[in-house]
Amino acid sequence: MKITKHQWPLLIISGQFNMPNDEGFRLNELVHELEEVQQCSVIPSFTYEDAKEIFISRADIGVVVVDWDLPEEDDHELMSAQELITFMRGRNKTVPILLLTDRLETEDIPVDVLKKINGYLWKTADTIEFLSGRIETHLLEYIKSVYPKFFGMLVKYSEEYKYAWHTPGHMGGEGFLRSPAGVALFKFFGENTMRSDLSISVPELGSLLDHEGVVGDAEKFSAHVFGADYTYYILNGTSNVNQVIWRSQVLPEDIAFVDRNCHKSLNYAMVITNAFPIYMIPRRNKRGIIGPVRLSEFSPETIAKKIRDSKLIPEKLKKNLPKMSALTNSTYDGVCYNVVNIKKELERSVANLHFDEAWYAYARFHPMYKNHFGMSDDDNANHPPIFCSHSTHKLLTAFSQASMLHIKNGSSVKINPDEFNESYMMHGSTSPQYSMIASLDVATKMMHDNGQVMFNDMIVEAIQLRKKVVSLLNDLRAEDSNDWFFGMWQPKTVVINGKEHRFENVEAEVLAATQSAWVMSKNNSWHGFDDMEDDYAMLDPIKLTFTTPGIDDEGNMADEGIPAGIVTNYLIDKGIVCEKTDYYSFLLLHSLGTTKGKQGTLLAELFKFKELYDRNAPLREVFPELTSAYPEAYGNVGLKTHCNDIHKYFKDHKLLESMQKAFQVIPDQVMRPAEAYHKVVGKQVEYVELKDMMNRVPAVMVVPYPPGIPIIMGGEILNEKAKPIFDYLQKRQDFENIFPGYQSDIHGVERIEKNGKKYFRTMCIKQ
């Protein structure tokens, strides 16, 4: 299907539509000419305010025509034409805005408006054909400018309806039409998906592996927009980005300095490079939320000590500095680091800096995040090369698995693109998916054109939701001081222009424009992290951590409580899928796809949960599947009783404390992650049940969710020092047996069943 100009409607704002006068007559004629002769579509709007709303909600407006002179009776308009034009230009730098006027001469129009418009249309002086022709010309020019280079070429090529004699074998979709299942797929995805699925042998689209042609241009454009010296498109997710980065720099015997709170792809990066890891330890608060690694972890002295203390690194290598550091920025819960300060520390002791920003590709585009992202510009004249991984698909708008790898050259050490490309090609396919490339190209153009506007809208909406949750609790407590509702992990008070205010009393727009309100400090300890350094880490407003009752900021457990997993199970049943569930908190992400409707539904469901909890509704009513699967365990309890049973178990068995202790230990390394993996390949591994795991060495990393941090890496030993890890896993296993149906995710752990009981087991090195 071709995209036509009809799909880019013209917004015409005038109070004259259908008026019984000359202007009304001519305006109707103009609309008729545009629709019937030019085959354009027209959205009429009668007031500037309505036009503003339409403009906010539709990014497909192709041209705006503003009647500068609304008639006398419309003087009550709340907004002037000038304000409307200023507003629209603020949101879209390039959409053609044309003034429709006849009373004012050019010199009467304020200069400020002149700077923002693309031309005039004289209401009475020009013919209708001429006016519609001018509008169409602007429209066509604008549509052309909307397409970034690669995507534009892909669309052009697909629309040329060429005969394909190359892969992919379905050849523009034809192959699917030979069998009913194929027809179903063709109809589902549509013809454009098929026609744009092309072979690397189409020269017009350039070469991804060589970064040439329009695809190379697209990567260069992304580098410019994201503040990098080089950007590479990676079509196998950030998991792969991380490996390309490490493969390009790290050799066997090199030391790597890695955030313990790292994604598993970094473990695999260690495996493929055969590096010796030393770890940065993140803080966590009493609620169990993972916080920033201490700044002191990055000092040359601390790094040197970690290397000295390593039982694994051979003495002859101990004088070497780490070849690579890898820090997760932001953390899952939205804690972002002041990268400018971290660079100053790490530049003294690490050869390459890697910031894994899988969840944070948008940071460059809003002043909220100034200095808190890897590609930040600063005047540091001494930094090593910096690498950043972005899952463009996670919180920007690319297709799944479409990611970007950004590189900033070091002040003196430059990255050689030809050398780097060897690692790129080692992890790339020679048959790239072009629609994924197009989505990266388009994500870049979107951020370039109006990234700040889009993210400001999003941040403001996320803050409005945050404020709403706090206000709801305040309202409930005003009626009954013992009432409860969910809370938000966020500042309770903020300082704006030197004055302290309650968070919920500050306008969302003001909070969105005040980075300092979100920066963590020792003085305002809402975050619960010990020894918080100033100007070091901030909370990202769009990562929404909801808290549930049961534990306070000091980690004191109340007599009653609501484990977050029960709430998120309820929400899942209602079609609301959360990003992450901890013991007493759950995380929801705001993204470009979040709508006001989603927010309303969420709040309504949280209220419904509260209502069910408060009346101790039978669990049969709330979780019918759970109760019918385990009638003996849950058949006769109510929701409140059920929440309190699990809460009491957590409290009595000190699960949170046990988790804290487990994660404070970095177990002794017996072999490198790579060697542990080599044992897997060499079949020198066996499954070991948890009860027998003391003094054994897992061959794979074990990552319990929550909190999603590796508790033990492949090659580390579960010895006496690591006993808290064993104890914690044991408690998790017991919990699953006492509360059937509550099986949480633990990567690296399998469950086996014996006599109706579940037992954990893990792949360990054979003794």
Ligand SMILES: Cc1ncc(COP(=O)(O)O)c(C=O)c1O
């Ligand atoms: C910190 C971090 N890095 C990397 C990745 C991998 O990203 P992708 O899913 O794009 O492969 C993830 C995924 O969750 C992540 O959380």
